Amino acid sequence: MSNNILRVQDVTMQFGGVIAVDNLSLEVNDGEIVSLIGPNGAGKTTAFNVITGVYAPSNGAVHFKDKMITSNFPKGAMKKLYAGQSNGNYTTTMKKTPDQITKLGMARTFQNIRLFKELTAFDNVLIAKHMRSKANFLSATVGLNYKEERAMREETMQLLDILGLREVKDEIAHSLPYGQQRHLEIARALATKPELLLLDEPAAGMNPQETDELTAFIYDIRKKFNLTIFIIEHHMDLVMDISDRIYVLDFGKLIASGTPGEIQNNQRVIDAYLGVPEDGEE
Amino acid sequence: MKTSKKLTFSLVLTILLLALLFFLDANKAQYGMAYTVLQKGIILAVVAVSMNLVTGFTGLFSLGQAGFMAIGAYITAIFLIPADSIKDVYYISGVSPAILNFKNFLESGPAWTQALIPYVALIIGGLAGALFAALIGIPVLRLKSDYLAIATLGFSEIMRAVISSPQLDTITNGSYGLKKIPGFSSLFQTFMIAAVCIAFMILLIRSTFGRSFKAIREDEIAAEAMGINLFKHKQLSFIIGSFFSAVSGGMLAMFMRSIDSKTFSISLTYDILLIVVIGGIGSATGSIISALLVTASKEWWLRFFDTPLYIGDFQVPLFRTGFRMVIFSIVLLAVVLFYQRGIMGKNEFSWDRIGKRITKLRASMKHTSKEGGSKNV
Numbered sequence: 001m002s003n004n005i006l007r008v009q010d011v012t013m014q015f016g017g018v019i020a021v022d023n024l025s026l027e028v029n030d031g032e033i034v035s036l037i038g039p040n041g042a043g044k045t046t047a048f049n050v051i052t053g054v055y056a057p058s059n060g061a062v063h064f065k066d067k068m069i070t071s072n073f074p075k076g077a078m079k080k081l082y083a084g085q086s087n088g089n090y091t092t093t094m095k096k097t098p099d100q101i102t103k104l105g106m107a108r109t110f111q112n113i114r115l116f117k118e119l120t121a122f123d124n125v126l127i128a129k130h131m132r133s134k135a136n137f138l139s140a141t142v143g144l145n146y147k148e149e150r151a152m153r154e155e156t157m158q159l160l161d162i163l164g165l166r167e168v169k170d171e172i173a174h175s176l177p178y179g180q181q182r183h184l185e186i187a188r189a190l191a192t193k194p195e196l197l198l199l200d201e202p203a204a205g206m207n208p209q210e211t212d213e214l215t216a217f218i219y220d221i222r223k224k225f226n227l228t229i230f231i232i233e234h235h236m237d238l239v240m241d242i243s244d245r246i247y248v249l250d251f252g253k254l255i256a257s258g259t260p261g262e263i264q265n266n267q268r269v270i271d272a273y274l275g276v277p278e279d280g281e282e
Numbered sequence: 283m284k285t286s287k288k289l290t291f292s293l294v295l296t297i298l299l300l301a302l303l304f305f306l307d308a309n310k311a312q313y314g315m316a317y318t319v320l321q322k323g324i325i326l327a328v329v330a331v332s333m334n335l336v337t338g339f340t341g342l343f344s345l346g347q348a349g350f351m352a353i354g355a356y357i358t359a360i361f362l363i364p365a366d367s368i369k370d371v372y373y374i375s376g377v378s379p380a381i382l383n384f385k386n387f388l389e390s391g392p393a394w395t396q397a398l399i400p401y402v403a404l405i406i407g408g409l410a411g412a413l414f415a416a417l418i419g420i421p422v423l424r425l426k427s428d429y430l431a432i433a434t435l436g437f438s439e440i441m442r443a444v445i446s447s448p449q450l451d452t453i454t455n456g457s458y459g460l461k462k463i464p465g466f467s468s469l470f471q472t473f474m475i476a477a478v479c480i481a482f483m484i485l486l487i488r489s490t491f492g493r494s495f496k497a498i499r500e501d502e503i504a505a506e507a508m509g510i511n512l513f514k515h516k517q518l519s520f521i522i523g524s525f526f527s528a529v530s531g532g533m534l535a536m537f538m539r540s541i542d543s544k545t546f547s548i549s550l551t552y553d554i555l556l557i558v559v560i561g562g563i564g565s566a567t568g569s570i571i572s573a574l575l576v577t578a579s580k581e582w583w584l585r586f587f588d589t590p591l592y593i594g595d596f597q598v599p600l601f602r603t604g605f606r607m608v609i610f611s612i613v614l615l616a617v618v619l620f621y622q623r624g625i626m627g628k629n630e631f632s633w634d635r636i637g638k639r640i641t642k643l644r645a646s647m648k649h650t651s652k653e654g655g656s657k658n659v
Contacts, residue, residue, distance in 0.1 A: 052507065102509035110507075116500035118628065119493075127497045130490050131509030137518055140489035141482060149490065192509055 005030050005196050005228050006051070006106075011060030013046050013252075020046040022252040024060070028196070033222065033229045035239045038249035039272065044232045045111055047249070048200055052108050053098040064104055064196070069096045103131055107194035109185045111201045111232070117174040121165055121184050124173050125156045128191035156191065162224065163187045179210060183217075190221065196228045197221075203235045211238050218242060240264065248272070288633045300470075307468045319578045321469055324476040325533045327573035330557040331483050331566050332526035338564035338628075339487055340519040341499030342423065343431045345551050349438030350524045351531025352445055352546035353414060354407035358532030359460040359541060360453075361403030365389050367462045371455060378452035400464075404475065404532045411528025414441075415521045423516045438551060446543035459542025463535055475533065479526050484566050486522065495519050499564075560617055560624050568626030575625075584609055 006028040013021040021043040028034045036044050049055045051062055053070060061071035071094050096104075116124050129152040135145035143149075160166050163183050168176055173184060182202060189197060202218070203211045215238055222229055233239045239246060240260045248256040248263060250272040256263060263269055306317050329347055336344050365385040368377055388399060422433045444450065446457045454460070466472045486492050494515050497505040506512050535541045553576075561572030584606045591601040600608075617624070629635065 054503065054506075097511070098503075098506040099509045099511045102507060108507055110504065114501050114504040114507075116497050116504065118500055119496060123493060123496075126490075127493050127505075127510070128508040130494045130497075133490050135490065137486065137489070137491045137522070140491050141486045143485070143489075145490070152490070188508065 003030050004028060005065055006230065007063040008047070008051065009061045009063065011047070011050055011057045011062065013043070013050055013055060014058040019252050021050065021057075021249075024249070024252070024254055026247050026254070026257070028228060028230050031228055032244045033218070033231065033242050035231045035233055035243040035246045036249060037233060037236075037239055037246060042249040043252040044249055045200060046252075048108065048198055048232060052106065052198065053096050053101045056095040064101070064106060067104070068094070069101055069104065070094065099131065102192055102194075105193070105195040106198065107189035107192045107196075108198040109182075109189050109200055109202065111204065113181050113185055115173040115181060115185060115188070117172075119173060120170050121173055121176065121180075122156060122160065122169040124184060125159055125188050125191045126152060128188045129156060131192065159187050159191055163190075163221075178205060182206075186221070190225055194225075194227065196230060197225075199229065199231045199233075201232055201234060203233060203238050206235075208237070211235050214238065215241050291633050299473075303468075303470045303473055307470055310469075315582050317469060319582050320574070321466070321472050321537055322581065323574040323577035324473055324570075325530055325537055326554065326557060326577055327570040328476050328479045328530035328533065329527050329554050330561065330569040330573045331480050332523045332530065333554050334558050334561075334563065334566055334569045335483050335487065335495075335526075336519055336523035337558065338562075338569075339492065339499060340495040340516060342516060342520060343427050344434040344520065344523070345431045345548075345555070346418075346434030346438045346524075347527045347554050348546040348548060348550040349434075349441035350411040350415065350527035351534060351550065352438075352441050352543070353411045354404070354528030354531030355535035355541050355546065356445060356454055356460070357407035357410050357528075358400075358403045359463045359535045361388070361399060361406070362464050362536070363460060363462055364464065371461050372452065374458055375451040375456070381453065400466075400536070401475075404529050407532040408525040408529040411531070412521045412525040415524030416517065419517045419520045423513065423520060435548065435551070438546075439548065442543050442546055445546075454543075457543060459540060459545075460535075461540040463539050463541070465536050465539055466533075472533065472537075475529075479529055480566070480570065483522070483526060487566060491515070491518065556614060560614070562624030562626035562628065564628040565624070565626035565630055567631035568624055568629075571631075572625055579613075580606070580610060 004027040008024055008026045011021055011024045012019065024043075024047055026034075026036075036047065038044050046055070050057045050060075050070065057070060057072050059072060059074060061073070062069050116127065119127075133140070133145065133148055133152065135148060139145050140149075157166070157169075160169050163186065165180065165183060165187060168180060173181065176184065186197075186199070186202070199218075203214050206214060218229060218231075219242070221227060231239070231242070243260055245258065246256075246260055246263045247254060248266075248269050255272055256266045256269045258266070306313055306320065310317055329351060333344070333347050336342050360381060363371055363385075365382075365388075368382065368385055371377075389396070418434075418437050422430060422437070425433055445454045448456050450456065487495070494505070494510045497508065497510060498512060498515055502512060531546070534545075538545070557573045557576050558569055560576060561568035561570070587601060587606040587609050588603050589601065591598040
């Protein structure tokens with residue numbers, strides 16, 4: 001019980017008549033690399049958005065480090081409004097905002113890269129340090145926090161060094177090549193000092209060689225930063241290589257979970273996902 | 283460029299500016315126009331930078347500047363109108379006894395407090411503006427882009443209507459406005475106050491908070507995912523921006539000597555928006571340069587369009603009162619159509635940039651002269 005860092009409990013996310021995520025429950029244990037896979041539109045990113053607090057779920061709860069960060073279990077008349085099933089006893093709705101959740105130690109990257117486009121790579125990472133800053137706006141303005149500021153800048157430099165972005169630190173973010181933008185996004189997420197890192201399709205748009213490098217890179221940062229990693233991914237090679245456990249989502253429903261070996265031999269998964277010829281993976 | 287060299291340049295520039303200010307202060311009568319233009323320009327620069335802080339750096343399209351300026355202006359004016367002349371100002375409906383008592387209390391203080399009153403007045407005016415910003419920010423800052431602009435615009439108009447309402451006749455003197463406001467003692471004083479305000483905002487923009495503002499401007503969702511509390515930071519930017527808008531409103535009251543509610547109509551906000559756009563949305567120094575340029579061209583350089591022009595006996599048509607504004611609008615149109623980044627874009631003034639420009643210019647000049655010499659190659 002206590003060794004899971006993230007626990008998603010009966011989460012349903014409904015937009016009008018569309019149920020994007022249907023009664024999803026999953027757990028991520030300390031130090032693991034867990035993947036969430038599924039065909040396009042299966043609700044993977046929606047699940048991420050519920051976990052990181054972008055959406056409040058229509059039903060369900062999310063626990064992070066044994067602390068409830070989001071919960072919504074409608075009762076009575078409200079219950080008729082959503083299609084999921086509630087087996088909880090909670091009556092209050094609570095949702096931490098994304099910034100509060102990030103402060104607790106969960107960081108994420110985005111499927112379609114969301115860097116601060118017009119700012120330099122250095123500033124992109126430095127901004128992520130802001131939330132740990134203790135200065136108020138007056139002391140920051142007149143420069144009383146210079147020690148903290150210097151420490152922030154040094155840490156940012158170290159991080160850029162580790163991720164191999166030192167040379168491009170003064171480049172404007174949107175002028176960087178695609179691969180470096182992905183790295184920069186991870187650097188920015190790491191700058192918040194997370195314990196759990198959520199990667200939303202980190203290998204999207206990468207060729208097989210780059211994907212291999214990414215595998216090594218993810219192992220590397222897990223070791224260096226002592227991370228638990230939760231990945232959404234389409235590249236089967238990467239997922240099968242890297243994951244300790246895999247959850248498979250189809251049309252918002254969890255259809256299978258287990259080790260890579262188990263998933264590869266699961267008939268439901270093959271039917272729903274791996275067997276679809278358009279995907280071209282296999 | 284070396285730091286020491288940059289420092290020298292900055293020092294020289296500051297000394298030149300100070301010398302200019304003292305020269306103008308000493309020869310106010312001869313250079314009346316330059317004096318007025320510089321004074322008004324730097325006051326508008328304060329509010330332009332404050333609007334840029336909110337709109338250009340935080341990405342909140344707010345059009346409420348005139349409302350906050352009105353708050354600052356009226357509070358400063360009430361503080362500063364001398365007790366002797368206050369009855370003449372409120373000659374229609376009389377002055378509220380509270381204000382009268384307050385004025386007597388202010389003037390009963392020792393002499394050294396009198397010198398501080400303008401500063402205290404400006405700061406209290408600013409704080410009142412900030413307070414209003416905090417209150418309306420709670421509902422309004424949940425809105426996005428154009429909706430926020432409309433809401434703040436509404437606030438500004440409500441403020442103007444409240445000020446001119448007959449119920450407040452004994453406080454704001456209704457639609458008659460306030461007169462006999464003592465002005466600045468010197469151009470130097472105006473520039474000092476403006477410099478402190480602008481320096482504060484530029485330092486804020488360069489601090490860790492300013493970086494967060496920019497992050498919110500670039501991408502709200504990513505900023506929030508990086509642990510930046512959106513509402514808190516938007517509110518902070520809005521409040522500080524409004525504080526300095528109100529301060530500059532107070533300065534405008536001191537500059538104009540007499541104010542009424544029509545001074546703070548929507549067209550004032552548009553004037554400031556224009557300065558911000560011409561200077562570059564997202565550049566504080568751009569706003570300062572453009573505030574001075576726009577004020578100078580509006581009040582001074584383009585004046586000749588307003589007087590009839592004769593070439594020999596022929597009177598050139600169109601040259602009459604108001605034509606200046608037509609020319610000005612055309613210039614603005616041209617800027618928005620062909621030069622959207624404004625004077626500075628999102629860059630700030632720096633010696634490095636100027637150095638680069640000069641070396642580039644030199645290189646291109648050398649290049650062209652070389653090419654001219656060896657055409658047959």
